[in-house]
Amino acid sequence: MEEAPEIKQTWQQKLLFYTTAFFVLLGTFSLFSFLFLVPFVIDPAFTTIFMEFDETPALCMTVKADRRLGVSNCSWTSCREGCTKDIYDCTQILVHYKKVPPDYNLTAPPDIRTPREERSIPEEYDYEKNISEEEQTTGLMGDDSEWYYREARLLPNVKGCGYPPMLNCSIFLKLYKEVGTNYTCYYSRVDPSMVISHLDMWQVYMNLVYAMAIPIPSFIVSVIYLAIAYFKIYNDDEETAPLEKNAEAMDIEGESGPDATPVQPASGGITPASEAFREDLASFGHHFKVAMVDEMSRDSFTEGVLSVSIGGNVGKTMTTSISTTGGPIADI
Incomplete structure (x- = not known):
């Protein structure tokens, strides 16, 4: 049995195959990367923007740090390594903070100041005594009070979670959980009970742009190309291929058939x-x-064929005769 000849692909067919494979992979990776970035980059970035944090740093002081165990006791935590991690062991840091005027000289960097370092609050300020003697009220005090807000929740970012080495909760808690520690922080205009230790709005916007401007257009372009390839390019190829095969088969059959009848040439007309x-x-x-x-x-x-008349009143006899005149029937 003679083997079928190997069909060689043209460079257009190879180019079409590799292009289609590229867009399939591009669309797949774009979709999965976007789904991965939603909870870790896109959602925190949008939440940070919507919370309207004041980019002018405020002055915070830690007034309470409680460590709690159990899911029922951990409704929130100041720092969590892993945004999807269940909270069984939590440390809740509460701070007082107040606004500072624009010309206020913050001698220490905005990330951290400890009581032993240079302070904006006087050294002789007795934290424990003054806190106990002050009116035990929490919440928004306003600009007329010494503290703009009492016992606000301190978080490293708007979600209070992250992954090493970007965020190490052990280091964060060591820096901020000591009562009396004062440092710069950023409060939310939407929810004044929340303050964060770090804020970089430019980086927030850049993360949002990178997370959305690359995967979404890539996925849309891939879908458009695959739709065009499926409904136009490959569909036309499938319709053309059977016709070409049938034409080739008819030509081969007409040339090699045993009962083939030669076709008169079109140039030689019948005269x-x-x-x-x-x-x-x-x-x-x-x-x-x-x-x-x-x-x-x-x-x-x-x-x-002749008809004979019926004789008498009661005659019922009918006879027919067939003449044997000349013609083809007479010979039968």
């Missing part, structure tokens, strides 16, 4: 002097003669 014309004329004359003989036979048969 009265041609052989084809004489053959057609002779065939037509033969068929015409046969038809005339059949017609004459039917007429002679009809004329030879």
